[in-house]
Amino acid sequence: MTVEGRETLYRAIRDAVMDEITAHGIELVQEQDHDLLVPVSVSARHIHLEQKHAEILFGKNYTFTKHRDISQPGQYSCMEQVTIVGPKSQMERVRIVAPLRKQTQIEISKTDAIKLGVNPPVRHSGDLKGSAPLTVIGPKGNVDLLEGCIIADRHIHMSPADAKRFGVVNHQKVKVEIDGEKGGLMYGVTIRVSDRYALDMHIDTDDANAFGIKGQEYLTLIK
The missing domain is CATH 2.40.40.20 (Barwin-like endoglucanases)
Structure with missing residues (x-):
């Protein structure tokens, strides 16, 4: 083989090896990056109910029907929905998220709040002291919440x-x-x-x- 031939062969082998290293390097970086990425879920307006309010809205000993599981273990959205009412307007088909909680909590967006005419604080879930009031309408009755509506952080x-x-x-x-x-x-x-x-x-x-x-x-x- 001539010198020129050997150099051509060497360059071809080198390029092939570098291409392979680069390809694997990119793949490994992508795997490592993906391992440190966070999946995201978008939460539309919804409500968590306490037992007393669930019975007022849907009747005593009512059993909610699962719609689908959500990202957190043991939690699921329900087929049942309610209407929430503020000073300016109301919003229908607000889905219930189960299981029941110690205190009723409504989570809405700032856009929802403006339409309803309320000013809920941005809070952690469960931090409801002094949060916004709303009325909840169910098929069996209504609940006037003195507090419980937040914009989730x-x-x-x-x-x-x-x-x-x-x-x-x-x-x-x-x-x-x-x-x-x-x-x-x-x-x-x-x-x-x-x-x-x-x-x-x-x-x-x-x-x-x-x-x-x-x-x-x-x-x-x-x-």
Whole structure:
């Protein structure tokens, strides 16, 4: 083989090897990145009921019918829906999320709040003291809530193992990066850690629309 032939063969082998290394390198980076991404779910307006209010709205000993499971273990949306009423308007077909809770809680977006004519605070789930009042109408009766309506804060559910992997702690505030045509940084995202949680980020429809999120994406957590 001539010198020129050997050099040509060498370059071909080198290029083939580099292409293989590059291809595997990209694949490995993608796998590592995906391992540190967070799935996101979009939460439309919904309501969690306490036992007393469930009985007023639907009747004593009423059993709710599962619609579908949601991202957190043991929680599911129900076929049953209610109407919520504010000073300016009302919204029908607000879905119930089960199981029942200690206190009735309604989660809406800021856009919903403006339409209803209420001013709910941005809160963690369960932090309802001094939150907005609303009326709830069911097939059997009505409930006038003195408090219970909130705009849920942006948050990420994760297990202790997930928290260790991401290097975060319970109640820590983080940023999340979103790619795409309307991508950007989402600030003030609360970490929630429990051995009852599955990894998932929850945002409302206002945030989803602002960033072009459909609820099938994986987002980047930034501490």
